[in-house]
Amino acid sequence: MNDGLSRRLGAEFVGTAFLLATVVGSGIMAEALAGGNVAIALLGNTIPTGAILVVLITMLGPISGAHFNPAVTLVFAVRRDIPATEAIAYVAVQITGGLAGVWAAHLMFDLEVLQISQKVRTGSSQWFAESVATFGLVFTILATLRARESAVAMSVGLYITAAYWFTASTSFANPAVTIARGFSDSFAGIRPQDVVPFVSAQLIAALVALVFCNWLLLFRQSDHSQ
Structure with a gap:
């Protein structure tokens, strides 16, 4: 393995680790402080997640592309x-x-390290929500790369912040995040048996978004050339 690839993989590892530490850690903190108010807990989970994405993509984008x-x-x-x-x-x-x-x-929160989530997240509305969330994320990335590459970090952070609230699934939009959250019996968790439908919806929606963006962005490019 060459040094360049090692650095890219290192960036992807640490970036995804910090992303999940933020998603799960802020969920634990938010639930503890919200006094049973689920809306407040979700808000306390949403803001740190959007914020850390801006930071991580800004820092690590030049190294690995900051996929995570x-x-x-x-x-x-x-x-x-x-x-x-x-x-x-x-x-x-x-x-x-x-x-x-x-x-x-x-x-960090003095919990049992190895856990299996019991949080139920299943059903056609949840799967459709994950499709919408992932389509929107890929659309945001590709369209912003074309429009203003320097704005990708902020755009992704803001999109995920919004999608936490407008999707029924609270916008996992990421197979690695989905798998990892299966191992946390916390506010941010998902039962392992619910992971495969989520991941399937995410991957299919990502490819649909790519096809759409290929058409849309090519159309825009030719339109501007006229």
Whole structure:
């Protein structure tokens, strides 16, 4: 493995780990402080997640592209922006980084490190919500890359902040996040048996978003040339 790839994989690992530590840790903190008010707990989970995405993408984007998400990596692999072998390595470190972030959150809050979530997240509305959330995330990334690359970090952070509230699933939109949250019996958790439908919806929606963006952005480009 060359040094450049090692650094990219290191960035994807630590970025995904910090993302999950934030998602799960802020969920634990928010639930503890909200006094049973689920809306306040969700708000306390939402703001840190959107904020950390801006920070992580700004810091690590120049190194690895700051995917932190197998669905995003799949899109860039299909676009041939990243070789298939590197994409597989990205996904592996995203998943392991996500698990490391969950375990770090548990340690920080003095909880049992190894957990299995009991939080039910299933049904057609949840799966459709994940499709919408992931389509919107990929659309945001690709369209913002075309419009103003320097705005990607802020756009993604703001999109996820909004999608926590307008989607029924609270916008996981990320297979690595979904898998890792299966191992946290906390506010942010998801039962392991609910993970596969979520991930399937995310991956399909990511590819649909890529097809749509290929059409839309090509249309815009030709329109501006007229």
